[in-house]
Amino acid sequence: MAEPTKPEAGAFKLPDPTEFGRSMADIAERSQRIVAEWLRRQTESGLQSPDPLNIGGAFMEMTAKLMSNPTKLMQAQLGFWQDYMSLWQNTARRLLGMDGAPVIEGDPKDRRFKDDAWKENEVFDFIRQSYLLSARFIQDVVKQADGLEPHTAQKVDFYARQFVDAMSPSNFLLTNPEVLRKTVETGGENLLKGLKNLLGDLERGKGELRIKMTDMDAFRIGENIAVTPGKVVYQNELMQLIQYTPTTEKALKRPLLIVPPWINKFYILDLRPKNSFVRWAVAQGHTVFIISWVNPDERLAQKGFEDYMKEGILEALSAIEAATGEDGVNAIGYCLGGTLLASSQAWMTAHGDQRIKSATFFVTLMDFRECGELGVFIDEEQLKMLEDKMNRRGYLDGSEMATTFNMLRANDLIWSFVVNNYLLGNDPFPFDLLYWNSDSTRMPARMHSFYLRNMYQENRLREPGGISLADTPIDLRQVKVPAYFISTREDHIAPWRSTYYGTHLLQGENRFVLAASGHIAGVVNPPEGGKYSHWINTDLPEQPEDWFKGATEIAGSWWPDWQRWVTALDKRQVKARVPGDGKLPVLEDAPGSYVKVLLT
Template identity: 50%
Template sequence: MKANDLGEPHLPTLEQMQQWTQVLGRAQQLLLEQAAGATGRALPFDAEAVARIQTGFADEGLALWQRFLDAGGMLRDKPEPPPPGSPAAVKDRRFADPAWSNHPFYDLIRQSYLLLSDYLLKLADAVDDADPRQKAKLRFATSGLVDALAPTNFAFTNPAVIEKTLQSGGENLVKGLQNMLADLEKGQLTHTDGTSFEVGRNIAATPGKVIKETSLYQLIHYAPTTEKVLETPLLIFPPWINRFYILDLSPEKSFVKWALDQGISVFLLSWKSADASMKDLLWDDYIVDGQVDAIDTVRDLLGVQSVHTIGYCVAGTTLAATLALLAARGQADKVASATFFTAQVDFSEAGDLGLFIDDEQMKLVEQLSAGGFLDGRYMAATFNLLRGRDLIWNYVVNNYLLGQDYPPFDLLYWNGDTTNLPARWHRDYLTQLYRDNLLVVPDALSVDGTPLDLRKIRTPAYVQAGREDHIAPAQSVWKLTRHLSGPVRFILAGSGHIAGVINPPAAGKYQFWSADEPQPDLDAFIAAAKETKGSWWPDWLGWIRSLGDSTVPAKGARQPGGGALKAIEDAPGRYVRTR
């Protein structure tokens, strides 16, 4: 691409580049001062490390300018590539447009930005002997700053936006403005075309019936697809942050449908999105009136001694508490097995989400929960911040600057279909578990008057973690295996918190790692693990069948509404549609 293709941009002067460096430097200074104020003392920098960082930044900056000056700046057809190992040499999909590498003006902007970003992040890491939490907050804030200030996020420094504007006569900016105003009105960033999906039609569409409804949940019984089914049924507890149908997306991605096709009787809870009537709910309610009640309901309906269970994310954390409660009461045999999808019980290494939990943030949560519940859009915004580059700025560019049409994507539709959270329970969850890490302290927490001790859990467990999970890091999920006393199978799936779980075998995507022998820590597991291409779902199925493979005819109570509990309405039910 030639210079005149994009309106004859001019090479910035050294003084202008220095001005931008000073601006970003002052911005980081504000972050440093904020972190220092939070710790109550000046942040101690490693002087030698800072000197090395500054020297390296100066050397690379001079080398960058020298390359441009030696090559004639704007006169050459194509910039010289950055030296291997430099920040600008690292592949970054934000700069995938060829103009970022082929056009001297944009190549200089790109390399300068990446160099400065690397400098600021290294400087944040040079804080020495500080509170690790404050150091992590500084790193997170600095990373957010440099992501926000990327030249790709601004119309006049993004070659793709300039080209689209010239081609469309500015129509992209008008459409982008419409998109932005629509998002402001609904208070949420749009990721996908919401008109392409309808709950009960092309997502959450697996046939079944709601057979029980309480003030907390609806129990869905899905129609079997095989003549015989495993005698021990499966009861799934999805998280009540977002809707249950992450496990029942389009038919080719639905874990529920896949499990039915493997000959399993499947039940699932659809949690009610919180309103003012639920303001006093506690974790005890989700455990006793939610999970334990559902377990007893399915056992009684089918006349079986026990059920297989799955808990996803926060529902997996809650499942661990449920198992501890049952064990303490001598009722552990109600659950034949427990599968944990990306679930944490030990929050000592819970990742960046823990950075949002301090006194100031808790005051903000209380202010936002004045009506007795927390609007799910605030939680969605928090999760988006954890991956701001992918879940915020990528869409700012595509939706607002380029004015592109929203792509239809069922997973992103689900991601935007938020649920409200009971204020009191949410506060206790953040403080007692994330902040104070009390669940792994024997008898520190009680449910319905019974102290919890995870060490009493001897139920066979299948623990799944995601290698790239930014919500429940693999290291944190691994810790669950250290607190259970029964047999545990741990697998590490490729991808993250969602795609690592929702990975049907037919897709042929990703991989997982497993080890035949128990390992003392995650590093040892990774060293000993065997990689298997594709989905881990068949591995889980084999594990389930190893616990008992007797079958029964899929008739009578095994059909939704065919037993003592009659059908209330068709799946997916009204709770999932409540906004």
């Protein structure tokens, strides 16, 4: 009988038994603490519904619709089994050394299957194609359920894709060739390190999984991110107002006010000098002011949407006038900040306040009729559950909002980190954008409930008098100042076709520009990099598809196009303004203290 073949020296590394024992003892102790903390939190929060999102009900309704027309389902099943038989035959041919064409190619941009073994190894190629065929079958069946109410159909489609993404063979040890290879090379140390990473993420989330996306110790706000020089010149309960130090001798007469969203922190527009919109705008001669919103706790639970208008935009305008002597500004609103800006303009118009001379909207929804996949989370059952939770605490926890946004791009923002951190046992790579993404903020209960119900659920902002702010019914159609709309083609949060409808709500001279990429990368696209293109079309037909048909693609960043647009409105210049030279004293250096408040 032949002797079993011994593995080559160094082919499999055995772990050090002493170190392994210490690691397992540490894991056991940490696991006990995590479970105890999780149980304590469940007790404090009360009994939860086993299906708070009503996913089960949606899928039951889909199943009933499918059973009412079994012919379609049978046809889909037949096609699936035919493809599967072809895959078996082609795999068998490859195992015999013959050529076998793939039954399904998959997306070449799909980074889950970038390892060469997924195609070169017959077994892993079979696993990959089996998964892709199954995924296609599931999604095809879901889309064939006729007669579903649109919101139910959207929910079924969304959660079917969540299931499909979760079941990818790349997410499991025994079916991921890269993970298997590293496990052999390290003697399983990658899995031990991955388990420690998992426990660390559970500890940070106090029993809830909070995946670490980047090296959180690699960045310091005000030291290597958010470093454009400036001063805090005003503050109240909700915000600090930052005025940036000029880098030119002359400045445009009109100051520039930037209103970021309070779902995340303002420094997405000032990450690093190379991609900072703030730094670039200062260099173009703008006197830049930006609002840095507070990270609220239960003490601000009763702050409403109108408070963000009064204590945010309106007080910022008064502060800018005191600092510069100018009562007219160019304003920019980003995402939710843009929705607040448009709403505030309507309120100001009703009161004869003309201090905003032009408005720019970064990926901003005003008409929420097609609000994208975020609409999956907006129905009466989910809103009541969310409101109950917020009312107990006084706010929506930032990690819950972050999880929602991450689900919109689960493969990139969830499963890629599961593989890297837990299966491969790697530490996450330092990345400024992911640091910002992880630096989440809370939402005051009253404000967030108003926003979700009036904007997302009932879409009342687009209606004349549909909502009231500070006892004043507002009408976006009464706003007649020039407006610049920048949206992004792959936006999962504010779909560009929906943001386009804002050009027909506001009645000024409007310009719509579409950038490549998504909600963040398409906006933060400096000219020096020129990474993404943009489309322009001076006509504004009623439908966004017609606008795109007539649009021209331009290479590079849209920032210079905006600069030409805003300076054409008023080219007058004055001596550059230094923070503290006006009527407002300097309170502290930028980026201020509000932005440094972290979630605990």
